[in-house]
Amino acid sequence: MQLIDERSAAFRVAVADAPDLDAPVPTCPGWTLFDLVKHLGGGDRFWAAIVGAGPADAPPAGAVAARAALELPREREALLAWLAASTEILLNALREAGPDADCWAWWSGLQTPRTSGGVARHRVQESAVHTYDARLAAGAPQPLPTEVALDGVEEFLFTCVATPSAWPHEPTAFDLHAAEGRSWRLTVDGDGARSTRIPAPAAGEASDAVGASVHGTAGELVLYLYDRIQAGSLRVDGDAGLLDLLRAWEPEA
Template sequence: MSDALLNALAEALAGLVTAVETSDEDILDPDTAVEWLEGTGHVLAGLGAADRQALDGLFRAAAMRRPPGAGREELLLVSAGFGLDEDTHLAAVDAVADHARRYADTVRGADPATPVPACPGWTLGDLTHHLGTVHGWAEHLVTARPATRVRAGDLALDPPGDPSSYRAWFAARAEGFAAAARTADPEAPVWSPGADPHVRHYPRHVLAETVVHLADAEIALTGTARPIDPGTAADALDHFLTTAPYIPWIAEPLAHLDRDGAVLSLVARDSGVTWTLVLGAGGFAWSRGGGGTEPTARVTADAGELLLLLHRRYAADDPRFTLTGDRDLLDDWLAATAL
């Protein structure tokens, strides 16, 4: 693709975004504007660091080609509005480290034999051992960057024999992963169990695991999970939907649901984000935004509650959720995607 075409596309997109943002309410409904821009932002957020940096430069160059004034200043805000000037890899690593510390604080002093209702048959010690294994496995992957699958069981992660020592071992594994991921090149290739075979996959993967298992520990110890940051929950939900087609025990049941054309809508009332899932073609497609189609079933809750619903930590008939439309579709989806 020529530089001229890239510059033209960037200028056209920046101009369109600015027009949407500055439109009068009588011309463009604000909710529609938010949906359009939120969908565009989600697509751009999926770019790698190098591409985000390149697009940031193209947007800024397009702005500087305008004469000084309000038009130039509005275009200069486009990159920041989409977060293109942020380091999403390091932000994810920081979020992993924060949630790992919160997990360690949550289980401090707790009996490792405490049952974990969200993970039938597991104790709090089992949960901590599992999460420490996830962090240690991911540290190996971002450091060694193997091209083929490595199972956690093949690694010498040296867990202690006494479950009362699992918390300290977990904390060390979490610190090791954060340190390794923070210095790793997010664009470096590495095997991954999903759609993105790069180092940048792993902070998002480990963050999603840690957020959900932190909720598991909270539910085990207090009966309920603390609210999850809407942005963190949304990213973890994105990650789950992106990775699900690559997980055989999810992809196969979904392929046999026989609900082609059915639309499941997940609406986050705390952030306004909507996920639209369209079943068919032996699986499903998903996007951020309403999709312009009336859903077969709609579920409304906070983003963190939706995340825990998809992971079956909360039941669909929990009063946290508002359900409309075909309840059987939601039940079929949850049954097919059980981890």
Template sequence: MTLLAHDRYCDEIAHQVGQLRALVTSGTDLSATVPTCPDWSLEELVRHTGGALRWVELMVRTRAEEEIPEERVPLGDGPEARGDAGALDAWLAETGEMLVDALREAGPDAKVWGWAGVLNAGFWARRMTHELTIHRADAVFAAGLPYEVAPEVAADAIDEWLQIVEFVQRTEPHDAARELRGPGRSIHLHATDTAPEINAEWVIELTEDVLVWRRGHEKATVALRGPLTAVLLAFYRRLPLDSAEVEVLGERELLEFWLERATFG
């Protein structure tokens, strides 16, 4: 599957950080509960997201050959002051600049430790793009605002999710993951609002041995249809399947079964 260009990921990280900063400084209540991550307030979500960016920046900048413990990341927990939108915004701005600078300086092929079988800075540029893409949606929902994302980014986020689930199934099988597999099971994702060149349709086959997926239009056991952003959010369990924005055709139970068990591990 063709990835986006490294510079495109870097640009999107900068854009997503900017959008998240705008939300932080908009007057939205930082103590508001995030409905899609109910254990977090909006401030805790932002601190988690920024902390992940700083962790990756440190690994990329130092060309880490093994995982760096999160407690070694300077200011990884965010600014000392709590409930201070200005301090949180300044920390997030610095965080985004640091990460984008580190990724651009490294280039996609620089060797860096990773956890999904891809050991280079390009993996982290892509991973952090989609970490931001989804967590900004969480933040937007907490603020009660509409959410938009570029179609090529949304499509790549679905590709990446499937590649990671496939990797976990292959290398770290566990009971919940094994339950996904079986003969005659397939899922079709169908975005209804994109240009043909994006080819925003996917087929996931849950065979007895492995998970297989590809872009394309084919009949399946169950189909999830709707605008691409809605399909993305439903597939990431950010939008309920009974939302008016998506349509489920076929064996809904299989899609629910997938959503309960398809995880990073």
């Protein structure tokens, strides 16, 4: 929860520093910085309601309606206060539930549990990536903090990619190597997609077990996974076309 608080505070600083709330967000086409604020703050309130509702097969109808009907102040100081209150609502819900409480979540549950702890881990990354977006909109992008980014690669693989839905192509694997010394392997086949942490390769070492390997800093890998930067910004070994297949894949829910 501390990391949620820290990244949310960093997001508010980015919003406070931006010259214009109507500035376009290059990494979120069609959105202004104000839209981004609404998305992140509304997301905090939405997930707070989900955690508070406990085990469920769908998000609470009231939470869905409330998010759709959000009205935010346009004055910057009031907007920042609304953002801070949104984060506190989420943190209070997470504290009250505890990390192991079951709740609804959109992910498969294969490698990330559908619990308040799983929600908290994902919200750290939402806040971190959107802080990057906000800084970019203000013309002053900053890299993701290393600790957050290292967990962010794994969290994305475990939450956003893991699925029991069959991979519709020839089975293969992808390795992701962070310059900070941590690596992961994503395997895709008829049983779906799942990831595991693997030993970092020795200098010059390559694996015949994978179709493509992606190398970069942890922050760059997170930004690539969230479609903020393209594969061309990183070092890719093997069949780069497989990355396009992975990006285009839409597993069944």
